[in-house]
C-alpha cells in the first residue's frame with residue numbers, strides 16, 4: 509500500500525509527539541505542518557541553503573533531507589527549543605540580536621542551530637579564527653546580512669557555551 | 679518538489695534488508711544518509727516504489743582496526759570518519775579530504791558507503807578509496823563477494839553493485855612504513871563538488887627512492903581515475919619537482935574531462951595537472967618532514 513500511513517513517535521524540544529504520517533512526508537514538513545512549529549524554515553528543499561537545519565539526536569542535520577518516518581524514536585531540537593522555558597532568549601539568540609546578525613530572518617533558525625552545534629562542540633571557539641567560524645557556517649546561506657554580523661554574533665556567544673560546558677563537567 | 683509516494687521498510691538486519699530489496703524486484707532502493715537520494719526524490723529524478731532504510735541496521739555501522747586493514751561499515755557516517763583517531767593513524771588521507779565534502783550538517787548524516795555507491799565523478803571519497811586501494815565487500819543473495827576499487831567504480835554514477843546487492847563494508851589495507859599524503863581540489867565554493875581534484879600517496883624505500891606511488895584524479899572523467907602509468911614511472915625514482923611535473927603530465931594524458939556550465943574541458947585538464955603536481959609535492963613534503 510503506497511499510501512499506507514506509518515506511526516511515528518519522537519521527542520521534539522523535550523515534548524513527546526506521536527502522529528500517523530505518509531512515508532514521503534519530509535521531516536521539515538512534518539515539523540512545520542503537522543507539529544505547527546514554523547520556526548524551522550524551508551528555502552531550497554534540496555540540502556543547499558541550511559534554513560531547515562535541526563538537531564537530530566544532537567547532530568545538526570537538514571530536516572528537508574530526512575523523512576519524518578526516519579525520525580521515529582529520535583530526539584529533535586528545533587529553533588523553538590533554544591530559548592529558555594520562559595521564552596528568554598538563549599545567549600546565542602541574544603548575540604544575534606545585539607550584533608544585528610539578521611535582517612529578513614529567513615535564514616536565522618538554520619544559522620542558530622548550526623552555530624549552536626558548532627559552539628557546543630568547540631569550547632575554544634572564541635580563540636578560533638574568523639576563517640574557522642566561517643567554515644562552520646558555510647553550510648548556511650544568508651542573502652541579506654553579508655555574514656559579518658553573524659560571525660561576530662557567534663564569537664560573542666562563545667564564552668557562554670564554554671561556561672555552560674564547564675558547569676556541566678563540574 | 680515533493681517525493682512521490684513509496685513503501686517504507688526499516689529492516690533491523692542485513693539479511694532482512696537483502697530480502698526486502700529482492701521482494702520489490704529492482705523497484706526498491708536502499709536509503710543510507712539520504713543526502714543524495716532524498717533531493718533526487720524531491721526533484722522526482724528518482725521515484726523508487728519502496729525505500730529500504732539501512733539506518734537501523736546496526737551491523738553496517740562500525741569502524742575497526744583489523745589484522746591487515748581498517749574495516750569500515752558502509753553506514754559509517756562521514757562525520758564519524760572525520761573525527762576518528764583510528765583513521766588519523768592509519769588512513770590520514772580521509773582527514774585531508776573530508777572537510778571538502780559538503781558541510782558538517784551533511785556529513786553528520788551522509789555515509790561513506792552512500793558516497794561510494796552513488797559514485798559522483800566529482801566526489802572526494804571515491805577518489806580517497808581509489809588512492810588507498812580499498813576493497814569493497816558486497817553482500818548479496820548468495821553471500822559476500824569482494825571487488826577492488828578499479829572494479830567497483832564502473833562508470834558515470836555506476837558501480838559493480840547489482841540492484842539486489844548491498845555494500846556491506848570497505849577494507850582499507852594498511853600501508854606499512856611511513857607514507858606522505860596529498861589532497862587538493864578546486865571548487866566554486868567551499869563544500870561544493872570539485873571542478874577538479876587530486877589525491878596522492880607516496881612512500882620512500884631504504885635507498886631513498888619511491889617504493890610506493892599512487893595518484894588519483896577526480897572531477898575530470900566519469901569516476902575516480904587512478905593514474906597507473908604515472909605511478910609506475912615514479913617507482914624507483916628519487917623525489918624531485920621534475921618527477922612530479924612529468925607524473926602530472928602523464929596523469930592528465932589519459933583523462934577525458936567534460937565541459938559544462940562550470941568549466942570547459944580544457945580548464946579542467948589544466949587545473950587537474952596543476953593539482954596533481956601540487957598533491958605530489960604535498961605528499962613529498964610530508965615524507966621529508968617525517
Ligand SMILES: Cc1cc2nc3c(=O)[nH]c(=O)nc-3n(C[C@H](O)[C@H](O)[C@H](O)COP(=O)(O)OP(=O)(O)OC[C@H]3O[C@@H](n4cnc5c(N)ncnc54)[C@H](O)[C@@H]3O)c2cc1C
Pocket residue numbers: 554555556707708709710711712713714715716717732752753778779780781784787788789790791792793795796798800801802803839843844845846869870871872
Ligand atoms: C548540499 C550538498 C552538498 C554536497 N556536497 C558534496 C561534495 O562536495 N562532495 C561529495 O562527495 N558529496 C557531496 N554531497 C553528497 C553527500 O556526500 C552524500 O552524503 C553522499 O553522496 C551520499 O551518501 P548518503 O549516505 O547520503 O547516501 P544516499 O543518498 O542515502 O544514497 C545514495 C545512493 O547510494 C545507494 N546506496 C547507499 N548506501 C548503499 C549501500 N550500503 N549499498 C548499496 N547501495 C547503497 C542508494 O540507494 C542511493 O542510490 C553533497 C550533498 C548535499 C545535499
Ligand code: FES
Pocket residue numbers: 549550551552553554555556557558559560561570571572573
Ligand atoms: S530547505 Fe533544507 S537545506 Fe534548504
Ligand code: FES
Pocket residue numbers: 609610611612613614615616649650651652653
Ligand atoms: S537575514 Fe535574510 S537571508 Fe539571512
